[in-house]
Structure formats: C-alpha cells, structure tokens
Amino acid sequence: MSGPGPILEARGVRKSFGPVEVLHGADFTLTPGRVHALVGENGAGKSTLMKCLAGYQPVSGGEIRFFGEPVHFADSEAAESAGIVLIHQEFNLAEQLSAEANIFLGREMRRGFFLDRKAMRERARNLLEELATPIDTRLEVSRLSVSQKQMVEIAKALARNARVLIMDEPTAVLTGREAEVLFAQIERLKAAGVAILYTSHKLDEIARVADEVTVLRDGSLVAHAGVDEMSPDRMAELMVGRELSDLFPAKAGETAADVVLSVEDFEVPGHVESASFKLRRGEILGFAGLVGAGRTELMEGIMGLRSARGTIRRSGKVVRIASPKEAVRHGLAYLTEDRKGRGLLLKYGLRENLTLLGLDRFSGIFVDEKAEEAALDAAIRRFDIRAASKTMPVGNLSGGNQQKLLLAKTMLVEPEIVILDEPTRGIDIGTKQQIYAFVHQLAREGQAVIVISSEMSEVIGLCHRVIVMRSGRIAGEVSGEAVTEEAIVRRAMGLDGEAREAAHGS
Amino acid sequence: QEGKATIGVSIPSATHGWTGGVNFHAQQAIDELKAAYPDLTFVLATAGDPGKQVSDIEDMMATRNIDALVVLPFESDPLTGPVKRVADAGKFVTVVDRGLSQPGIQDLYVAGDNTAFGRVAGDYFKEKMPDGGKIVVLRGIPTTIDNERVEAFQKAIEGSNIEIEGMEHGDWNRDKAFEVMQDFLSKYAEIDAVWASDDDMALGVIEAIKQAGREGDMWVLGGAGMKQMIEKVQAGDKMVPADVTYPPSMIATAIRLTADRFVSKAPMAGRFVIDSVLVTPENAKEHYFPDSPF
Amino acid sequence: MAVEAREQPARRRLRVDFHVLGPLVALVALVILGMSLNDQFLSAGNVTNVLARSAFIGIIAVGATFVITIGGLDLSVGSMSAFLAGVTIIILNALIPQLGGGWATILVGMLACLAMGLGAGFLNGILITKGRIEAFIVTLGTLGIFRSLVVWLANGGTLSLDFNLREVYRPVYYGGVAGIAWPIVVFALVAVAGEIVMRKTAYGRHCAAIGSNEQVARYSAIHVDRVRLATYMLQGMLVGVATIMYVPRLGSASSTTGLLWELEAIAAVIIGGTVLKGGFGRVWGTVVGVVILSLIDNILNLTDLVSPYLNGAIQGVIIILAVVLQRGRKGA
C-alpha cells in the first residue's frame, strides 16, 4: 500500500471567490506514507487549497487527480467515501451533541436499526485516550475547552479511517504537550500508509513532522523541497518574501513602575481559587500553565464575564467590575481565546465587527459610519489585515486574518490594561513578529499587558514576568532572567524532579 | 339603472357550527337570487374578527360600489360606527341578528333574539323540572351574545329549585364541550340536566355522558336547531327531549328582503324578529332542513 | 431563546439536574394541587379522561419534537389534522356502499388517513427543503390552506361520519385493552418509539446535529435535506395517527377541529425541555409537557377557584411557572 505513486494531486488548481482569485494554479502532491506540509502567510490560500482537495469547494480551474485519474468530487461526502478526510481549521462540531456523537456523526455504528452506542463509546474512548484526552465521551461538546474540542475533531477524523488526512492547523489550539500526542498519531498513520497534508504556523513543528514542504505565497507556489533541505528560517523567509529578523524584540529591563492592577484573593467558583497578582505600568506579564489551569477563567472573572469574588484594585483604588462594560470603563480589555464562538460575528462584515466593542466611541445618537470606515482602514493598515473586500462576512476571512481583526477590535477601546488570551493563535510567523513588536510598543508607551499563551516560546520571549497557574491556583512566579522553560514547566506540573522530562514543545 | 343593484353581504366566517350555517344559507340565498334576478350583483365577505369585518365593509364601499349592505355584525359595538358611515353614504342597510349599539342606523333589522333564546331554554327547564334539580351549564365564547343568553336563562329559572352546579365556557366548540363535560361528570356525582346552550356543544356533551355511562341520569338541551339535534328530538331521544331554535337561515331572510327592496321597489323597512322557539317532538318536522349542512 | 449563556459551572451541575427533573417536578406539583382540590382527581375515570384527551396533541407533539429538534417548526399540524379528519370521513362514507359498514372500510380509511398525512408532511417538507422557504412561512401558508379546504369540503358546516359506521369505529377511542383506553395505548407506543428513535438511532442523532449546526451536519455527510424532509413526513404521519384516534371520538370534522393544536403542541415540546432553536430534543419531556397542559385544563374545570373568564390567565401563569421550575431556583 505504501507504494511511491501519488494518491491525491492538485494540478494547476485555481480558485476564485466572485471576482477575486485566491489560488493561481497550485500544484500539490500527496503520497501514501508521507507528510507533506503546506506553509504560507495568513490568507495565502492554504485552507482554500485543502478544501478544494477534500471536495468542500469546487475548483475554478485546473484539476484534482486521485490515483492519477482526474476526479470531480461532488461534495465532501464523495471525497470522504474515497478516503479523503479534512480536519478543519475552525471547529466543525455540533456543540449540543456529545463528543461521542460528534466523532461518529454521519458514520454511526449500528446494530441493526439501532445505534451501537456501546461500541461507539468504547471506540471513542479509545481514540481519545490515544490522544491523551480522557474526557467523558458523553459530555456535550459545548462544555469542552478549545483544546479538548480540537482533540475531538482529530478523533473524528481518525475514526474515519482515512487514506488521505488533511489537517488544517491542528495544533493552533494545542499546547506543545498535546501536540506531541498528535505527532505520535501522525507517525502511526504514516506507518500505516496514510498520506498526510499538514499545515501549521509553528514552523518548528513542520521540521519535526513533515517529509516535504511546499510554500504558498499569495495563492502561488513559491517553493517545494524535502524538509531536510529547508530550515524553518528559510520557510519563514519564503513565506513572507523577506528576511525575518529576530522574532522577539529585545526586552526592556524590569520596571518598577506603579501598580496599575492588583488582584487579591480572587475566586472564580469552580475554576480559580485565591489568586493574587499585581500588574505594573509598562509591564508584559505572562500567564503560563497547562490547559485547564484556569487562566482563561481567571481573566474572564476579572473582566466581569463570570461571576467571581475577590478584590480588584485599579491603580490602588478598589473597583467593582460586574460587567465587561465596567471593565472597559476601567481601562481593561480582553482578547478572547475563542474567536469563533466569542470573538467575532461570523456573518457580519469587518466594520461591524471591528467597532462592536467600542461602539460608543462611534455613536452619538447615530453611529458614525464614516468614522467607522476610517477606523477600519487604520486597523487594516496597522494590523495588516488581508481581506478581499471590507464587506465580506468575516467568517470567510482566513483564520489568521480573523485573529488580527479580533486584536484590532480589542485595541480599539484604547485600553490601559490589555489581556491577550492566546493572541497569536493561527497567526503566521511574519505577523507574529509584528504583533510581538506591537505588544512591546504598548508596554513602552506605558500600557500594561497580560499575555496568556500556551506557546512556551512566546511566554519566554515576550514577557518580563511570568505567573504560572496550576489547577486553578497560582503555582508560582518567575521573572527576568529566571524566565526559562524549565522553571515554568516545573511549576506548572507541580513537580520538581520530573520537570525536565515533561518539557517539550517550543 | 332600474332594478340593477349591488348588494354587499358581510358575515362572520364559519368558525363554528352556527356561523357555518349562516355561511351556507347566505350562499344559498345569493345563488338563488342571482339566478332569479340577473341584474342583482352580490358581494359576499366573511370575517374572522370585528376588525376584519370593518375592513371588508370599507372595501365594499371603496371598490365594489355597493347599493346595499346586509351585515351580521361580529360584535355590535365595533361595527356601529362603520355601518353608520355606510348608512350615512345613502346606502340601504340591513342588520341581522345582533343589533347595533345605536338605534335607527339600519333600514331593516332582521333580529335574532338572544334573550328569548335563554328565556325559552330556562322556561323549559322549569317546566321539565318542577321539583328542581342539579344542572350544569356550558357557555359559548365570552361575548355579549353569550352574556345575554345566560342572563336570560338565569332569570328564567329564578325562583325554582333548579341549582346551577357548574358553569364553564365550551366556546361553542364540540371538542371543548366534550372535555368540559367529562370533567363535570368527574366532579359532580349528581347531575340531572345540562344546558349546553348550543347544538354543537350539546353533541360533545352527549358523547361525554355516553362515555361515562350516565345516559339514563340526565338530559341535554342544546340550541340553534342543528339538523342532527332536530333528528334526535324527532326520534324521541330521551337525552334530547327538545331544542331551542336560533335559525342561521335568518341571514337568507335578510338577503331576500333586501333584494326585494331593489327588484320590487316595495318600501322595505322595519324590524323582523326571528323568534326562538322550543322544538319538541310534536313540531320538530317544521324545523328540519335535510339539505342544510348545519 | 433567552437563556443559557453565562457559564457558571459550579451552579451548572445543579441546573442540569433541574433541567432533567424540571418537567417532572412541575407535573408532580400539579398532581398534588389537583388532589388537594378535588378528591375525584385521581379516580380512574378522570385519569383516563385526561390522558386519553392528551393523546391527540401528544402524538402530534412527539412529531413536533423532531421537527423542532432539527431547527424547524410546523404550524400546520392542527389544520392538517382537521383536513385529514374531513377527508377521512368523506372517504369512509363513500366506501360504505362498496366495502360495507364494517372494519374493512375503517381499515382502508385509516390507511388513507396515514397516507394523506405523509403526503401533507411531504408537501411541507418539499417546500421547505427544495423551495428553500422558511418553515414558519411554509407551514403558516399550509395552515391556511388545510383549514380552508376542510371548511370548503364541509360547506362551512360539519362533516359527519355515517352513524352506523361510527358505532363500529367508536371503540378505537372509547374502547381499550387491559383496562387502558386505546388512545392512551397508542400515545404510549408512539412516545416510547419516539424516544427510542430520538436517542437510539442514527436518524435521531442526525436530527439533533442538523438543528445544532447545519453546516457541520452537511460536512459530516448527512443528507440534510433528506433528513429534514423525512422529519416533516414523520410529523405528517403522526398527525395522521392522531386523526385516526380523533375521528371516532365525535365522528365529525369541522372548522374548529384541531384549532390551535399547533400552539399547544409546540408549547408542550418547549415545556418538556426541547430547545426551540433546535439541536436538542427530548421526547419524554414532551410527553410530560402534554400531560401538564392537559392537567391544567382539567384542574380548572374541577374547581371553581376563579372566574371562568380568568381560566386563560391561570393557564398562562401555570405554563410560565412550570418552566420556571425547570430552571431551578435562580438563587440556588
């Protein structure tokens, strides 16, 4: 089965949305037992190419070949019955259904007329255990965390016994640790002769899992090589079209400025217990921890998005924040980690989304649409948002551009304290650099920034000080030179000796 | 033009048995008159609520150029103003069944008598139960008509030993009446008679009594003169010893009288009261119309 | 439509339990209320009445649970039932000369009723799926159409089943097996089957998936339109079943038959805990909802607490309270 012949190919594939062409004749080959990585900037057309290959979108030109024969998949179902499975960049789960139901959706196991629920539950549990995600398979998906959802998504794909597995940024919402679990699965599938298409903006991952790499820029192929022949730096250069300097700007020294936010004995029932920390002017404070450590919940509690108890001082004065509106009034802004579910109105255009949080800045009696347009233009420039049109539904933006828009939306209220939860999720390396520079600039200008990130390198490279959370409690704090991966992981795990072993990722 | 005329007919739509009968008789009368007098044009509109009925009348005035209006008001009060405007515009107005709230608007009034309907029923109860007894009452849709009937009934049985145990709205609806009667039967161990106040409801009530196996215990008085009920009276059904008429055919009478005004030039005006009479096995034949759907 | 949102997991556990128990708690509360108001309330006769009456709405509401779960709505069920009853009566009367006034005729009539129900559901479904028209509009339209047709067929009056045939047919409503009335038996069967289909079959799961996220369902190789069409047909068929039980009760059909059943059915479904926007359905909840609604009427008739004019208000209050019980005490 692991013969060398290609199984699925794109030949001169073009794809247009209305008048805009986003793929200009892409060639791409998938071979059984090999992992072919596709990299490119946000909006380069990676997801689009994948959707064309997996039958989700018809091509506008060129052809798809399956075992050398031109094929025309009527829809994703046809592709899937040929063994081609796509894991979407955005979640593709029915939120009200259980994890198990989602995993087998449309491919239920049956015993006669009835569902074989026992077998499915068994299989689902096995799949998720293999993915190191031992959740109750009967839980509604809406109650899972983003990374758990992603694992369910992966389990769903695995359950379909694919011959071709296409993965669109599967690790964007996973920590290094969880990504490792996925990589092990990829190895297993490779050995079983599955052809794999893999994308990620974490280029070191590419080097780790891929056999060959194709670089896409603005809808055109710019390079194809074996993974040994292309270093992550070279990939980045080819993607962005210029040489990249250091990813992280030089850190300024620790500040001793006044405390702008102090949180004492904060409790978010069920998630966070007695958390206390201080944030200074001009500081970038990192929050690290394993998934489920409660970082998101802590911040949401502070923002008035969850019921919580505890004292919050803003520049010394005790404030009560009962709603996000009040938080904004006190100069806080929060960038959610769940851009699709909590961040953006996917059916609305860029303008409406950009100004939704800060709408009162644009409205007296009426909303000043001209001012909104101007703000949008400014945001597009400042955050390098690439959209075919400003009126397109943001659901049609590429994932990274959605993230940039969300960042722009958060910054529009000019907060003095910015809480960024997984700010670079799905962002390409060039833009990441811009965002890091941007965060630094904010700090230099005297704002205070909290960064929650599951990317260890990001926390280490960006932050002056890092607070580590573990099971809803603050497990420790490191600052300055002491901010190292080992130090963080050790605290996150609540272990000492095994810390080194547990350190992966980055 | 001599003899040429357009007559508008506005009636409630067929939402229960009696109005169904009104619809049927109105259409019959119109068909007959159209055949007999080709110069007459009729505009028939049915309305589900007073607002719609006012709209219908407005439309007839604005677009159909009617010379006369025959109206069976859904309710008296809301129709008074609009019908007055028709009369003020010099049209011939016939009001059927329910009087308007202001006197003297209509040229012709073919009146049903809701008070008599209740009174005749009450008198019958008194006559049939000289020693008194326990009865339950099913009312119609809460409206002025229903109020008039029930008040007259209560007044008629005043002073007798007849005791109204329970009274609920059956909305002139067979299904609803069936359910209400089921519950009455659960609630009261002793019921001697039922005033169902409407034949549709009476049919539901009878079914419920049969189901409970208490056919021998009580009798039922309906009202309106529905074919099936008259048949039962005629057949001497023990449960249905009588009925009280409230003939939906009064609409046909009104339409014919109005048409006469145009074809025969007879000075047609005044008040025709369609009496509510008691139907007993003796006179049942006179009130039996086999072709009516009602 | 309002609820959910704010995540408060500590409390959530509790609320979920309430969500499960809620309709039952409301039901028990009503039963206790009924008992305390009238000692006949729990008599076999009354219990049979209440359950048998709720069978029509109940059978229809089981279908409505599926329709609502897929994110649809069917406003036409009441009129559809009236229409089916009307045509079935016409067919039955017409068949007597050929097939005689016995069970043969009735069986053919029943089959015809089911077939027409399926057909009516197919009409709704095809307009919604192929015509791509909102379910609300389609079924509002067919509501008017079916209702009008029955009035027209009855010439404004009532369609009545042949008297002798009715006597044969009567036991289908009034008779029973092992002391349980047929409508109750059929309702129970339909409910159990519905619950099993909803929970144990791929079809049930697909319904929830479509209601939850149509795109996801489509991407998961579910034939969305086919499932949707099947669901409206199922609803139509169940309306047919309900009508088969309804016809022998009074042996007639008129413009008032099935009036506002759609609202009652939807209310029962929502009281039972199914989500109006789709994605989650619970057949047993619907059954409880139907019985709750039926009990409210019954209790109001069994007591003279309030002016009958206010019956509607009491109903309204109890419906709201029944759902409040589901939500659990807010403070808790």
Add this chain to the structure above:
Amino acid sequence: MAVEAREQPARRRLRVDFHVLGPLVALVALVILGMSLNDQFLSAGNVTNVLARSAFIGIIAVGATFVITIGGLDLSVGSMSAFLAGVTIIILNALIPQLGGGWATILVGMLACLAMGLGAGFLNGILITKGRIEAFIVTLGTLGIFRSLVVWLANGGTLSLDFNLREVYRPVYYGGVAGIAWPIVVFALVAVAGEIVMRKTAYGRHCAAIGSNEQVARYSAIHVDRVRLATYMLQGMLVGVATIMYVPRLGSASSTTGLLWELEAIAAVIIGGTVLKGGFGRVWGTVVGVVILSLIDNILNLTDLVSPYLNGAIQGVIIILAVVLQRGRKGA
C-alpha cells in the same frame, strides 16, 4: 430556518439581490394583480383604507422586527393590544367626569396606554431576562393572561368607549393631515424611525449582535439582558402606539380584539426578510410584508373569484409565493 448555509458563492450574488428586491417584487406583483381585477383598486379611497388598516399590525411588526432580530419572539402582542385597548377605554370612560369629554381626557388616556404598553413589555422582558425563561413560553403565558384579563374586565362582553368621547377621538383614525390619514402618518413615522434605529444606532447594532451570537455580544461588553429588556419594552410601547390608533377605529375592546395579530406580525417580519432565528433585521422589509398581507385581504374582497371558504387557502398560497419570489428562481 431551512435556508442559507450551503456555500455556492457564484449563485449567491444573485440570491442576495433577490433577497433585497424580493419583497418589493412580490408587492408589485400583488398591485398589478389588484389593478387587473378592479379599476377602483388604486383609487385614493382604497389605497388609504389598505394602508390605514395595516397601520396597527405594521406598528407592532416594527417592534417585532427588533424582537426577532435579537433572537426573541413575542406571541403576546395581539392580546396585549386587546388588554391595553380595554384598560384605556376604562380609563377614558372614568376620566370623563373629572376631565370632561374632550382632548384632555384623550391625551391622558393615550399616555396611560403608552405607559401600560411599556409596563407590559417590561413584564415580558423581565421574565425572559431575569427569569431566564424562553421567550416563547413567557409570551405564550402572557398571551393567555392579557386575553383573559380583557375578557374578565369586559365581563365576557365588550368594553365600549363613551359615545361622545368616541366622536372626539374619531379623527385620530379617520382624520389626517395633508390628505393622508393619521394611521398612515404614524405608521410611516414609526417605520422610518425603526429603520433608522435599526441601521444607524448602536442599539440596532447591538440587537443584531445579540441575535447573531449572544456570546460574542457579551464578550463585546454589550449588556445583553438590558438590550433584550429594552427591546421587549420597545415592543410593548409600539403595541401601545398601535392601540392608540386602534381604539378610535372600533371604539371598543373585547375577546376578539387583536386576535392572531401576533401571527400576522411575525409573518410580516419574516416575509420582509428578517431571519426568524435572529441576527438580521430589516424594518423596511417588514413594512412591505405588512402591506403585502393587507393587500391579500383587500384583493380577495375585490372579486368573487373563489368561494369565501377558500380565502384562507388563497392567503396561504400567496404568502408562500411572496416568499418564493424572495428566494429568486432556484435554477438561476
């Protein structure tokens, strides 16, 4: 509820245009039909009649557009209107001894009507937001409550406005300014204001955001509950405005006042292109929808083409067709 989803961008362009023009196309088709049936159709008198009587539902439907846009539903508007009309009439009659039978009384009555409308909307809104009960259930409950209360107040009969006062009040419905009847003027003002609020204000934007994705709205610092409450109050107030115009038309209130207005209002909103599941609302579309519904009735009165028994069927067919026109030809 069915539509959308499936991505076929090439076709979508066209469909979007149809979606915008759709209601207008249906309207024009109806006008042409009307003209061909009766030459009085476009007479000033008839046009005024049609528009003036659509004003009640129209004003209410503007409110319903907002309610549906935030993802809610208000089934109580018809009964609420009956209730408001009833209480307003009682108040007006009661005020005559003090304030006399002139405009002073009427103005106080009008204000009372508005205030009560706000109050009724507040009741719905607070039960939905604070009580966390589905809008469907809450407003189904208050539907029963309001309807019952008016029956009770009227003692089962009709509440009538004092005859002399009615004469003073009459011009509010039958009079006009610059040849345009007051109801039309008020309807136009409400519609224009509604369209502006929906499209140009932060509140309108917030409504759409909440209906589109409540979580996103919450994370965007929108006071979801407050906006929702405000929307139900807006709906209540607009029911008050409609009632103010309605009372002088019929001068009475009874159990049949405003019957099924809720269904008509929702239908108008959906025909106008607002999405039943929320997230997108179009006030001008609603206005077109209301006029379409009003025209259907009018056209049925223009001719004697069909048996009046079938009016409902024709209405149903036209409603479906009007929406089909919106979708555009499927094949195109």
